[in-house]
Each structure stands twice: as C-alpha cells, then as structure tokens.
Amino acid sequence: MKEQKGVGRMWNLYKMGGFTPAIASMLGSQNAQQMAFIRNVNKEQRKQSMFDMPLKELEVVVFDLETTGFYPNNGDEIISFGAVLLRGGEVAESETFYSLVNPKRKIPKAIIELTGITNEMVQDAPDLMQVLHDFMEFVGRRLLIAHASGHDKQFLNAALWRTSKVNLNHRVLDTMMVAKWLEPNLDGYSLDDLLDSCCIPITERHHALQDSIMTAKLWQNYLARILERNITTLGDLYAYLSKH
Structure with a gap:
C-alpha cells in the first residue's frame, strides 16, 4: 500500500510539475535517469516504421x-x-x-x-x-x-x-x-x-x-x-x- 501511495504521489507530481523533478524526488537521480531513458527509447520507437x-x-x-x-x-x-x-x-x-x-x-x-x-x-x-x-x-x-x-x-x-x-x-x-x-x-x-x-x-x-x-x-x-x-x-x- 505504501508503495502504491508513493507511485500515486510520483504520478501526480509528474502531471503537475514535470517528469524529472517528480521522479527524482521519489526514486533518486539514478532511477530517474533510467526511467527517462526507457521513456525516450519507447518514444523514438513510435517514429520508426x-x-x-x-x-x-x-x-x-x-x-x-x-x-x-x-x-x-x-x-x-x-x-x-x-x-x-x-x-x-x-x-x-x-x-x-x-x-x-x-x-x-x-x-x-x-x-x-x-x-x-x-x-x-x-x-x-x-x-x-x-x-x-x-x-x-x-x-x-x-x-x-x-x-x-x-x-x-x-x-x-x-x-x-x-x-x-x-x-x-x-x-x-x-x-x-x-x-x-x-x-x-x-x-x-x-x-x-x-x-x-x-x-x-x-x-x-x-x-x-x-x-x-x-x-x-x-x-x-x-x-x-x-x-x-x-x-x-x-x-x-x-x-x-x-x-x-
């Protein structure tokens, strides 16, 4: 339950104040960088046929x-x-x-x-x-x-x-x-x-x-x-x- 609340807070921060500050505040800079990388790979994949x-x-x-x-x-x-x-x-x-x-x-x-x-x-x-x-x-x-x-x-x-x-x-x-x-x-x-x-x-x-x-x-x-x-x-x- 505690983890779910943390994820929910992180997602609300993301919607209100941007991706990196939200993730970094919850997970630390290394996990924020890893998440940003994963999201970018996925975004770039949409452009490719x-x-x-x-x-x-x-x-x-x-x-x-x-x-x-x-x-x-x-x-x-x-x-x-x-x-x-x-x-x-x-x-x-x-x-x-x-x-x-x-x-x-x-x-x-x-x-x-x-x-x-x-x-x-x-x-x-x-x-x-x-x-x-x-x-x-x-x-x-x-x-x-x-x-x-x-x-x-x-x-x-x-x-x-x-x-x-x-x-x-x-x-x-x-x-x-x-x-x-x-x-x-x-x-x-x-x-x-x-x-x-x-x-x-x-x-x-x-x-x-x-x-x-x-x-x-x-x-x-x-x-x-x-x-x-x-x-x-x-x-x-x-x-x-x-x-x-």
Missing part, C-alpha cells in the same frame, strides 16, 4: 523472460531476462543479454524446479528498473522476436508501465505464428516441438538466454524458408501472417 525493411537485412533481438507465474497483475514478477541479437539472419551468439532480477517476493517451488532459479540466486540481483533499463538499451529500436510471445509481452508491458508509465511500442514477432503458417500440419507448436521439427539441438530449456538462442536458430530456419517464398519485407510477412 520497419514494414519496408528487407528481412534479410533486418536486425532483430530474440528474447525470453522467466517469471514467478503467469499473472503480472496478481503479483507475479520477472526473475530473468535473456536475449540474443541477429543480423541479417545470422545469430550473433557473442552479442547476448542475460540478467537475473530480484522479484522482491518468494519464488514458488514449482518455478524453482522448472527454471533452476532459487531465492538465494536472486536476493542480490539487480532490481527490475535496472535490468529493464539495460535490456531496453540492448534492444534499442530493433524488432523483437519471441516464442508464444503473449506471456512475455504481458510481463514486459506490465514492467514498463509500473516503472516508467509507458507501453511497449516495439513490434514483437511470434515464432509460433510463423510456424503455424509455414508448418500447418504439426501436432504441436511448443518450442520443443518446433526445435525437434527443425532438427535444432535442445540445450537448456527454461533458461532465458538459452531459450532465446534456440528460438533465434528457429527464426533463422524460418527466415530462409520465408525468403524462398519471395516474401522480402517485414510488411509482406505481416500481410501473409494476417491471412492465416
């Missing part, structure tokens, strides 16, 4: 989140971010992002067993604002890709709104949607199903960075097949996906 960009030249960031559960509006939190960069369809495995996050709540036993992330591992991890700032800095203005992206978008949007009062403006392309278009007759579309279908080795599942790298390799496979169909821009791809 990627639809005419050739797919084979597109820089994308494939990402994954691990969380304490499924419902960010009911108290579930992000516990790790993972991401990897692709340039022109080539996975840049040396250009990755990974960080644990202190969720400031206990991680359920089932999630510990699933992810291997324990309460001890996150107790000294950075807070959400810091990791979100670093993640958005890594992403820049690039297209985002995730598998079954609804979960990740929901948590990312909740985190952006709670920390910076903005919604995600980056486009998020879902490899599950692409798979259902390219391979309409598969029995299942889980990440494991699709990795197996494309003969991509499964390394460590439910680790945000490893899942990101495997999803990046899946996108690499799909991109080659998309280009073979004479679909050359992101706009073309979205037009085809909207019909399926």
Whole structure:
C-alpha cells in the first residue's frame, strides 16, 4: 500500500510539475535517469516504421523472460531476462543479454524446479528498473522476436508501465505464428516441438538466454524458408501472417 501511495504521489507530481523533478524526488537521480531513458527509447520507437525493411537485412533481438507465474497483475514478477541479437539472419551468439532480477517476493517451488532459479540466486540481483533499463538499451529500436510471445509481452508491458508509465511500442514477432503458417500440419507448436521439427539441438530449456538462442536458430530456419517464398519485407510477412 505504501508503495502504491508513493507511485500515486510520483504520478501526480509528474502531471503537475514535470517528469524529472517528480521522479527524482521519489526514486533518486539514478532511477530517474533510467526511467527517462526507457521513456525516450519507447518514444523514438513510435517514429520508426520497419514494414519496408528487407528481412534479410533486418536486425532483430530474440528474447525470453522467466517469471514467478503467469499473472503480472496478481503479483507475479520477472526473475530473468535473456536475449540474443541477429543480423541479417545470422545469430550473433557473442552479442547476448542475460540478467537475473530480484522479484522482491518468494519464488514458488514449482518455478524453482522448472527454471533452476532459487531465492538465494536472486536476493542480490539487480532490481527490475535496472535490468529493464539495460535490456531496453540492448534492444534499442530493433524488432523483437519471441516464442508464444503473449506471456512475455504481458510481463514486459506490465514492467514498463509500473516503472516508467509507458507501453511497449516495439513490434514483437511470434515464432509460433510463423510456424503455424509455414508448418500447418504439426501436432504441436511448443518450442520443443518446433526445435525437434527443425532438427535444432535442445540445450537448456527454461533458461532465458538459452531459450532465446534456440528460438533465434528457429527464426533463422524460418527466415530462409520465408525468403524462398519471395516474401522480402517485414510488411509482406505481416500481410501473409494476417491471412492465416
């Protein structure tokens, strides 16, 4: 309740007296700078259209989140971010992002067993604002890709709104949607199903960075097949996906 009142006071200060004094007064100068950066990245993203960009030249960031559960509006939190960069369809495995996050709540036993992330591992991890700032800095203005992206978008949007009062403006392309278009007759579309279908080795599942790298390799496979169909821009791809 105290935190909610603080956020409410901060937002009232923002509306009455401007962004930086309001945030700085509540959170300190470092968090104010991080918030300002996140808001600026989001603002700049609104100005950019990627639809005419050739797919084979597109820089994308494939990402994954691990969380304490499924419902960010009911108290579930992000516990790790993972991401990897692709340039022109080539996975840049040396250009990755990974960080644990202190969720400031206990991680359920089932999630510990699933992810291997324990309460001890996150107790000294950075807070959400810091990791979100670093993640958005890594992403820049690039297209985002995730598998079954609804979960990740929901948590990312909740985190952006709670920390910076903005919604995600980056486009998020879902490899599950692409798979259902390219391979309409598969029995299942889980990440494991699709990795197996494309003969991509499964390394460590439910680790945000490893899942990101495997999803990046899946996108690499799909991109080659998309280009073979004479679909050359992101706009073309979205037009085809909207019909399926």
